Amino acid sequence: MQDEQQIEQQRVDRVTAHIKRKIETLQEQVGDKRGDVVEIRRDFWDDVTVNFEDSAEAAETAASLKQQAEVLFEREHSHRHARKQLLTMRKLEQSPYFGRIDFKENGETQAEQVYLGIGSLLDENEEQYLIYDWRAPVSSLYYDYSPGPAQYKTPVGTIEGEMTLKRQFVIRGGRIRSMFEIGVTIGDEVLQEVLGRHSDAQMKGIVATIQQEQNTIIRNERARLLVVQGAAGSGKTSAALQRAAYLLYRYRGQLAADQIVLFSPNPMFNSYVATVLPELGEENMQQTTYQHYLEHRLGRSFELEDPFTQMEYTLSGMADSQYEARVAAIRFKSDVPFMRIIERYAKSLGEAGIKFRPIRFRGSVLISSEEMSRRFYELDRTLSIANRLKLLSEWMLKELTALGKLERKKSWVEEEIELMDKEQYIHAYNELMRKKGFTSESFDDFEREKEMLASMLVQQKFKKLRSSVKRYRFLDIPKMYRALFEKPHWTADGQEQLPAEWADICTITSAKLENGELYYEDATPLLYLKELLEGFHTNTQVQHVFIDEAQDYSAFQFHYLKRIFPRAKMTVLGDLNQAIFAHAEPMDSFAMLKGLYGYEEMETVVLARSYRSTRPIVEFTSRMIPGGSRIIPFNRDGEQPLVAQACSAEELVRKVSGSLRGWKAQGLNALAVICKTAAEAKAAAGMLRETGMEVRLVEKETVTFEQGIVVIPSYLAKGVEFDAVAIFNASQEVYGRESERKLFYTACTRAMHELHVYYTGELTPLISV
Numbered sequence: 001m002q003d004e005q006q007i008e009q010q011r012v013d014r015v016t017a018h019i020k021r022k023i024e025t026l027q028e029q030v031g032d033k034r035g036d037v038v039e040i041r042r043d044f045w046d047d048v049t050v051n052f053e054d055s056a057e058a059a060e061t062a063a064s065l066k067q068q069a070e071v072l073f074e075r076e077h078s079h080r081h082a083r084k085q086l087l088t089m090r091k092l093e094q095s096p097y098f099g100r101i102d103f104k105e106n107g108e109t110q111a112e113q114v115y116l117g118i119g120s121l122l123d124e125n126e127e128q129y130l131i132y133d134w135r136a137p138v139s140s141l142y143y144d145y146s147p148g149p150a151q152y153k154t155p156v157g158t159i160e161g162e163m164t165l166k167r168q169f170v171i172r173g174g175r176i177r178s179m180f181e182i183g184v185t186i187g188d189e190v191l192q193e194v195l196g197r198h199s200d201a202q203m204k205g206i207v208a209t210i211q212q213e214q215n216t217i218i219r220n221e222r223a224r225l226l227v228v229q230g231a232a233g234s235g236k237t238s239a240a241l242q243r244a245a246y247l248l249y250r251y252r253g254q255l256a257a258d259q260i261v262l263f264s265p266n267p268m269f270n271s272y273v274a275t276v277l278p279e280l281g282e283e284n285m286q287q288t289t290y291q292h293y294l295e296h297r298l299g300r301s302f303e304l305e306d307p308f309t310q311m312e313y314t315l316s317g318m319a320d321s322q323y324e325a326r327v328a329a330i331r332f333k334s335d336v337p338f339m340r341i342i343e344r345y346a347k348s349l350g351e352a353g354i355k356f357r358p359i360r361f362r363g364s365v366l367i368s369s370e371e372m373s374r375r376f377y378e379l380d381r382t383l384s385i386a387n388r389l390k391l392l393s394e395w396m397l398k399e400l401t402a403l404g405k406l407e408r409k410k411s412w413v414e415e416e417i418e419l420m421d422k423e424q425y426i427h428a429y430n431e432l433m434r435k436k437g438f439t440s441e442s443f444d445d446f447e448r449e450k451e452m453l454a455s456m457l458v459q460q461k462f463k464k465l466r467s468s469v470k471r472y473r474f475l476d477i478p479k480m481y482r483a484l485f486e487k488p489h490w491t492a493d494g495q496e497q498l499p500a501e502w503a504d505i506c507t508i509t510s511a512k513l514e515n516g517e518l519y520y521e522d523a524t525p526l527l528y529l530k531e532l533l534e535g536f537h538t539n540t541q542v543q544h545v546f547i548d549e550a551q552d553y554s555a556f557q558f559h560y561l562k563r564i565f566p567r568a569k570m571t572v573l574g575d576l577n578q579a580i581f582a583h584a585e586p587m588d589s590f591a592m593l594k595g596l597y598g599y600e601e602m603e604t605v606v607l608a609r610s611y612r613s614t615r616p617i618v619e620f621t622s623r624m625i626p627g628g629s630r631i632i633p634f635n636r637d638g639e640q641p642l643v644a645q646a647c648s649a650e651e652l653v654r655k656v657s658g659s660l661r662g663w664k665a666q667g668l669n670a671l672a673v674i675c676k677t678a679a680e681a682k683a684a685a686g687m688l689r690e691t692g693m694e695v696r697l698v699e700k701e702t703v704t705f706e707q708g709i710v711v712i713p714s715y716l717a718k719g720v721e722f723d724a725v726a727i728f729n730a731s732q733e734v735y736g737r738e739s740e741r742k743l744f745y746t747a748c749t750r751a752m753h754e755l756h757v758y759y760t761g762e763l764t765p766l767i768s769v
């Protein structure tokens with residue numbers, strides 16, 4: 001092996017020398033291309049002939065503009081491309097590859113040596129690959145097989161043959177640190193080393209150690225809906241990010257990063273994963289949260305509750321007399337039967353019941369709701385509601401034009417013209433000259449001038465009205481949504497069972513809406529109703545939607561997402577044991593997703609191995625949940641989790657800060673004190689600061705994930721991980737309810753190397769020691 005290592009090192013040296021030369025060439029190219037771009041941008045208008053005198057000249061101008069823009073686009077593109085290559089080469093210079101396989105294709109006499117790295121590299125003659133990109137078809141052999149018969153898929157068919165060697169390298173700074181011959185699961189030694197490292201506040205890429213079952217997720221191209229059910233720390237998020245990188249490579253030229261959307265659990269999570277794709281030489285996909293999407297779609301029409309406020313209520317609002325009704329409401333409004341009710345209701349609105357808002361101007365009604373209603377229901381009923389609304393809005397726009405003409409004669413117009421100050425007047429004059437091509441002579445005519453100013457003034461004032469008509473603001477969606485909770489006539493055929501708490505649900509929903517506020521659980525149904533009426537605002541550009549922490553989405557939300565991204569393939573990643581929202585509590589499988597697409601379009605992958613935490617931590621946390629014995633810990637040793645009682649709040653704080661200091665002394669960087677709620681986190685942060693600890697309080701608005709000590713509410717720790725975790729207070733009082741099991745489990749599974757669980761009074765029954 002020693003000789004082998006020398007031979008391999010010589011190859012590394014050759015390849016690195018080649019990379020260095022490439023870097024030099026690329027540096028020059030990047031500089032030249034940037035120069036080109038700067039020059040074209042600077043001289044853009046010099047090379048364009050601008051002339052709008054007649055239509056022929058104008059067309060020529062447009063063509064010349066287009067041509068110049070194309071040249072610029074092409075240069076920018078090639079500059080970006082060269083820069084991207086340069087970045088990849090710089091990474092390869094340090095560590096050109098991490099794996100090698102020798103593969104003899106059936107019918108061939110010699111095995112080909114395939115070296116895998118984070119990007120590909122051709123030799124000087126551009127004929128042979130010195131390094132294959134980890135996403136190339138042949139590279140999948142490395143992740144899927146041990147030496148022996150093996151095959152891989154290419155876009156033109158399956159290639160069969162025999163793998164005669166599989167080797168893993170650790171190369172740093174151009175030197176081979178270690179190399180191993182390996183079996184199917186990629187080097188436990190390397191994985192041990194990687195997983196044993198301390199966190200650096202950013203999620204890491206895992207390309208050198210992707211496991212076989214993770215590879216099936218990454219490379220899946222067939223499924224319309226890919227469901228990944230994986231234990232805590234099993235690499236769901238990691239697999240999702242590598243999958244995005246894979247898709248960008250596999251479909252390069254057809255798929256751009258902004259055609260992939262990732263729905264994350266909270267804004268901080270976005271910052272946590274933000275470096276993975278750029279590290280792999282790809283641009284980041286679009287990242288959003290469901291809440292952010294809702295806010296974007298609902299605009300500022302409501303004070304929208306966020307999911308974390310809802311969560312705080314379900315965790316701490318037990319004393320509220322409406323608590324039971326609210327929880328029942330959350331469940332009911334998140335499920336498919338309610339969605340069906342809304343669909344039937346929307347359909348019935350095609351016959352009667354649409355609530356219109358009158359168009360008002362200066363205190364009087366221009367178009368009344370009765371008029372709108374009459375016109376709407378006079379339209380051909382075989383047309384869809386959306387089409388009829390379109391016709392109605394067209395009529396309304398015409399009507400506004402006619403009404404605008406009448407408006408010009410009114411006295412307020414004359415008064416406003418008289419009150420115009422000089423600047424306004426000059427501005428209006430210039431505007432009119434520009435728009436209508438008036439000359440100063442024609443503007444001399446006083447009557448005409450007044451008329452023009454009046455028309456301009458009215459037009460300005462009506463602009464808002466017209467735009468609100470175009471946006472269908474004349475539909476009173478909240479009122480219609482509210483009507484669902486007033487007269488449940490649409491359930492009369494008894495298809496859907498209403499919950500026992502229905503009367504209370506109606507009361508609390510109406511009261512909230514009346515205040516111009518919206519509960520989180522009402523947002524999706526209300527939007528759904530709105531879009532059923534107005535037509536769906538679909539996004540057909542997006543080709544892949546990733547939903548992380550999918551167990552936190554309701555069936556209703558999934559249906560909605562499917563509708564707004566009709567062309568996209570969905571990758572849904574979740575762990576039912578971490579389902580922390582009230583609507584998800586009864587859910588025991590992702591079975592509800594089956595209704596989303598057909599069976600044949602759905603594939604499920606189960607990830608049972610957990611990589612994040614040491615074996616003692618995984619064994620400890622697995623005992624908290626049903627079916628926990630099925631979770632396979634990766635065999636990494638560490639301290640047993642500590643469960644310790646404190647006699648008072650003061651002692652609790654002392655103990656927690658003791659743990660934190662100890663961990664810091666050991667060199668651990670990312671430390672978390674996990675509390676149940678935001679209120680507990682705030683109090684804990686205050687008390688810890690009093691002991692001289694420097695801690696950062698994470699709140700729902702926090703957008704950056706940083707190293708150091710954080711104090712964080714349990715539900716915001718979703719998806720992220722820390723070197724060491726202290727559970728602030730795992731007492732019976734804090735985590736006493738069965739419904740908090742998954743939340744508690746989520747909190748404990750955030751720990752990579754160390755877990756300390758403190759409590760006062762009685763210990764939570766959720767731990768079985």
Ligand SMILES: Nc1ncnc2c1ncn2[C@@H]1O[C@H](COP(=O)(O)OP(=O)(O)OP(=O)(O)O)[C@@H](O)[C@H]1O
Binds near residue numbers: 721
């Ligand atoms: N194949 C792998 N090689 C190296 N590290 C891995 C691998 N798979 C997962 N990991 C590591 O395990 C940890 C957990 O991964 P990740 O966060 O993707 O899991 P998850 O299933 O999304 O977890 P959770 O549901 O608990 O949030 C991360 O530190 C990740 O880097």
